[in-house]
Amino acid sequence: MKRFTSVEDVIDALGQRGFEFVGKTNNNWFSLTGRLAPPGADKGYLCEVLLDPTFLEFPRIRLLELPDGLPPAVPHVGPGGELCYLSKGSVVLDIYDPVGQSLACLEQAATVFGQVIRGEMVDDLTEEFFAYWQGLYCFVDMQGEELGRQKCIVAEANGSPFWFITDDEDRTGEKLKSIGCEVTERTVLTYRVRTDAQPRPLTSHWPPETVADILAWQGTLDPRCRKKIYQRIKEGEREKVNGALILVESPLLTYGFAVRYEHQNTAQKSNRSDRRDSSYRLKVVPISVIRIDDRFLAQRNVPKSRTLAGKNLALVGCGTIGGYLCEMLVKAGAGTCGGKLTLVDFDFLFPQNIGRHRLGFPDLLSNKAEALAEEIKRLAPGTEIRALPVDVRTAHLGDLDLLIDATGEESLGHWLCGHYQASTPMLSVWIEGPGTAVRGLLNVGKTGACYRCLWHSNKRGELRSTIDPLPSIMAGHGCEGLYVPFPASVSVQAASLGTEMVLDWVNGVCGPALRTKVIDRNHQLATADCDPPPDPECPICKS
DSSP, rough: OHHHHHHHHHHHHHHTOOEEEEEEEESSEEEEEEEEEOOOOOOEEEEEEETTTSSOSOOOEHHHSOTTTSSSTTTTTOOOOEESSSSTSSOOTTTTTTHHHHHHHHHHHHHHHHHHHHHHTTTHOOOOHHOOOOOEEEEOOOHHHHHOOEEEEEEEEEEEEEEEEOHHHHHHHHHHHHHTTEEEEEOOOEEEEOOOSSSOOSSOOOOOHHHHHHHHHHHHHHHHHHHHHHHHHHHHHHHSSSEEEEEEEEEEEEEEEEOOOOOOTTTTOSSSSHHGGGGGEEEEEEEEEEEEEEEHHHHHSSSOOOSSSSSSSEEEEEEHHHHHHHHHHHTTTOOOOOOOOEOOOOOOOOOGGGGSSSSSSTTTTTTTHHHHHHHHHHHHHTTOEEESSGGGOOOOOOSSSSEEOOOOOOOHHHHHHHTTHHHHHHEEEEETTTEEEEEEEOOOOSSSSHHHHHHHHHHHTOOOSSOOOOOOOBBSHHHHOOOOOOOOOHHHHHHHHHHHHHHHHHHHHOOOEEEOOOTTSSBBBBBSSEEEEEEETOOHHHO
């Protein structure tokens, strides 16, 4: 496909629809202007069409003219006239049919525009609220649900101020330090209110410019919330501050605005309404709220599932599996919201470990548990991670919600089962053979097999991972230098399996308790994922 010939073909095809080529934009997209005519409409409306020269993205359509009487806020039309007619990822453009695809996009845009004009998509305003509520950035790092007055940190980066709302200054301070922000002594009066109503812009008057506009808008959504907002604005006015932030917690999203106060000695009272309550004419500025709290970061990708936030977990073994597994657990919420992640490993990182370990050269000769804790805290400031650089058999782990064995050492796994499985749910994750398969076993009580049970079953040829015997391959030189070779990708697969099982556990799904993933394509799975019962020969389960 010749790129320039294809673009010229599309321009010619759009020219037959009345669109005229204008030139190129700064990013080398092709710009055309013409009229977008909704189906059945008497006239078209002037618009701009931008074409991606690679045809990997939808044509962008911006309305330069709107119908008379169209409300200030309508669905699928941005503040600058941008028309959203297809969701990104909803369809795949055929780059080998740029003419047909571009014309189809134009027709879809005309159809959506027609629906907008007829008022058929007003409910979509709720989903698109943030497209109509754009303003200064305010970052929120709050784990709790407390309402009322909040702490606001004013930080600076590259000479620009930023607002950070927090319920834990130490935790937020660690996050600010990690991104190079300097905390100042300034603060901003901040309040937090809650509503059960989803926000949607008013179609009659938008955006709100004064307190009166805000109150009128909120009154249509939730009169009780309107009252709370008004009370907080008056409270700030009584304290004679220059401004205040109001955060509104609604289902699924948070938004906010800033109020700019006028001092009474300079305020001009222009009418009877102002004389009754001068706060109504105070100016407001929309605030774009960006959540940076740990709960949100872990929950965003699994919105309908529980995360590991608030759980006390211990990860034994910070080697090739444990390093990757630790990072995945933290991304799933471990060590946040009052929970703690304890890392246990007495070993040190040597050069021979680096090829397949989460840590790298800067951590050479460091204790694995301590170095991993520091690395993960650097990536996720504020997480509660405790490193125990000791033999787990001498460690005091405290009360745990889940113990994870990622050592891959069979005898130590048996010891852990004997000492913990009666009181603590346990997950064992390991690699079999030279990266032939990865396996995980979850035990949440005496109703299922423990890690020791598998040893007895395997001796009888049962519950094996592969049909053929596992290959025995060693590399290195001499007894002290021998090791089992497999790439880091196998460790990542084992860590991924472990994370999957932990997330299932926290969501109440404990089966299949034994899961296997064959990595080596030369082998076939011998045991499907299942819930094996305790082995009658296991000394741990018999006791």
